[in-house]
Amino acid sequence: MMQRRKSPLDIKTTEPHQCSVDVRLKILGKVPFFQDLSATDLKEINLLFREIGFAANETICFAGDPAERLFVVADGRVKLMRDTAVGKSVLFDLLTPGEFFGSLSGSGDDVYSDTAQALTPACILTIGGDTFQQILKRYPPVALKIIGIMSTRLRAAQERIQRLSVSTVEERIAHVLMVLSEKFGQPGKDGLLIQAPLSREDLASMVGATTESASRVMSQFQKDGLIQAGRGWVAITDPDGLKALAGSDLE
Amino acid sequence: MMQRRKSPLDIKTTEPHQCSVDVRLKILGKVPFFQDLSATDLKEINLLFREIGFAANETICFAGDPAERLFVVADGRVKLMRDTAVGKSVLFDLLTPGEFFGSLSGSGDDVYSDTAQALTPACILTIGGDTFQQILKRYPPVALKIIGIMSTRLRAAQERIQRLSVSTVEERIAHVLMVLSEKFGQPGKDGLLIQAPLSREDLASMVGATTESASRVMSQFQKDGLIQAGRGWVAITDPDGLKALAGSDLE
DNA sequence: CGACGAATTGAACCTATTCAAAGGGTGTGG
DNA sequence: CCACACCCTTTGAATAGGTTCAATTCGTCG
Numbered sequence A, B: 001m002m003q004r005r006k007s008p009l010d011i012k013t014t015e016p017h018q019c020s021v022d023v024r025l026k027i028l029g030k031v032p033f034f035q036d037l038s039a040t041d042l043k044e045i046n047l048l049f050r051e052i053g054f055a056a057n058e059t060i061c062f063a064g065d066p067a068e069r070l071f072v073v074a075d076g077r078v079k080l081m082r083d084t085a086v087g088k089s090v091l092f093d094l095l096t097p098g099e100f101f102g103s104l105s106g107s108g109d110d111v112y113s114d115t116a117q118a119l120t121p122a123c124i125l126t127i128g129g130d131t132f133q134q135i136l137k138r139y140p141p142v143a144l145k146i147i148g149i150m151s152t153r154l155r156a157a158q159e160r161i162q163r164l165s166v167s168t169v170e171e172r173i174a175h176v177l178m179v180l181s182e183k184f185g186q187p188g189k190d191g192l193l194i195q196a197p198l199s200r201e202d203l204a205s206m207v208g209a210t211t212e213s214a215s216r217v218m219s220q221f222q223k224d225g226l227i228q229a230g231r232g233w234v235a236i237t238d239p240d241g242l243k244a245l246a247g248s249d250l251e
Numbered sequence C: 001c002g003a004c005g006a007a008t009t010g011a012a013c014c015t016a017t018t019c020a021a022a023g024g025g026t027g028t029g030g
Numbered sequence D: 001c002c003a004c005a006c007c008c009t010t011t012g013a014a015t016a017g018g019t020t021c022a023a024t025t026c027g028t029c030g
Helices: A021-030 A039-048 A129-138 A140-166 A169-184 A200-207 A211-223 A239-246 B021-030 B039-046 B129-138 B140-166 B169-184 B200-207 B211-223 B239-246
Strands: A050-054 A059-061 A069-075 A078-083 A089-095 A100-102 A115-118 A122-128 A185-188 A191-194 A227-230 A233-236 B050-054 B059-061 B069-075 B078-083 B089-095 B100-102 B115-118 B122-128 B185-188 B191-194 B227-230 B233-236
Touching: A021 A039, A021 A069, A021 A122, A039 A129, A059 A069, A069 A129, A089 A169, A089 A200, A089 B140, A122 A129, A129 A140, A129 B140, A140 A169, A140 B089, A140 B129, A140 B140, A169 A185, A169 A191, A169 A200, A169 A211, A169 A233, A169 A239, A200 A211, A211 A227, B021 B039, B021 B069, B021 B122, B059 B069, B069 B129, B089 B100, B089 B169, B089 B200, B122 B129, B129 B140, B140 B169, B169 B185, B169 B191, B169 B200, B169 B211, B169 B233, B169 B239, B200 B211, B211 B227
Parallel strands: none
Antiparallel strands: A050 A122, A059 A115, A069 A100, A069 A122, A078 A089, A078 A115, A185 A191, A191 A233, A227 A233, B050 B122, B059 B115, B069 B100, B069 B122, B078 B089, B078 B115, B185 B191, B191 B233, B227 B233
8 A cells, every 4th residue: 555655735844934015915805804895995904914924833922911913814824722731732723814813802901812823934914903993993894794703713613512522533533624625625636635734633632632543543544545644734535435424414 | 418409599480581671771781782882872772672581491593593683681591502413412601681692694694503492481682683783883882892792702612622622521510610600600508509490411511421421420529518409400519629620720 | 864753553541421220309280 | 289200310330432651663854
């Protein structure tokens, strides 16, 4: 049984990343809650954002620190996570360009709920929470959009709670692979390649399992011809088979 | 070892409940996202709400049904839950007067994410999702408040995910009892009585465990003098002891 | 090429579930 | 108003799924 073991991901693991001005505007235009704004408004808002580059594995903000800023991913992959006292960490979300995290409230009296870490070299746009609050007041449609996004995120969190409550580790891993392939999947000769450098430990912390359990399940999936995987990468070769295992509809 | 076994809850388990007009106004004034509004605005908004009474165990809305309305609890206790294919259900939240659930978006293209059920006789205020959307557009501060509330809920959901991922059943039950006592606790001779008729099954579905496991843990807690409990009720006698077991700070 | 760290695999252990049966409040009907 | 029946709750014993600990293999990067 011979198969490719070298990482097929096309992601540069080098220095911090800066993005050009026109890329910035394009990104801001793609941010869901700015989509309804006119080009002029957007240009004005663009000026309020600052840009920061991060190298892979650099931390963007720490859970528990005073939350003063809102961040928007312009380029790269960012993971939202939280470390626990016992050493185990929990991975909440994986963000792509256009998604946001950090503080939405102007009152600087709360803290970041997650630690944000660059999974790849990343370019981040950032704005003060109070400044963003001004934008919200000035452009009501933006606030409405955000409410919608928060609803969606809450729903996703609830589904995850449900899966942690009723599904086995195998089912949860099958499911998270499906979700990841929908968001990061890129067709290639190995199947749907998940364009994000995810370790077994990352996967494990997304489904509430240990690294070893994740590894065991992944090995089995590979033997069963459902996936191809190596160090830091996964590709789905049999989506339907996986979906069946995931029990995708809990209803 | 003699102890009270009869339910000490003071909750009428009788017919649906209607509330008077002045009670309605008082409730709407207590709703977090209406707090900044003037009395006149509030009175006007009050007219847009309809009132419905529910008997205990009646279902207010079903997960999966087209989401057309927003609901506000005026009186009673409401549980937000979801049934799964395998019969196990998951309890997401327990609401008291002033809290809301249902549809926030005007576009009626999504569905209720939870089933809402009256745990006690309840009075519910309700408004069409589209009408509420008008309110949001007209009173921007309301939208900002809602964003804050959604953030808080999302954070709570994340904490729950974390606990499901890293804590044991015992720790999770200890923790949920602490949380419940903060929200529903009422000092009495048995300790902090949780004013909500919760079965072992309810508790179990809040922490992702089986009824039997919940029962075992509760029995142990009682033997250890941490709680007093009977059929459908719990009182906390040793909050500090429980908090220690819960490992309340995960950091 | 060499070394470090990720990934894999095995075996023992443990927590929590499953299946089963008995005990005890609650509220309903007589 | 009491008694009975139902269902919630409790407890036991066996089982299984997952973790833990430990050792080995194998990519990847310097």
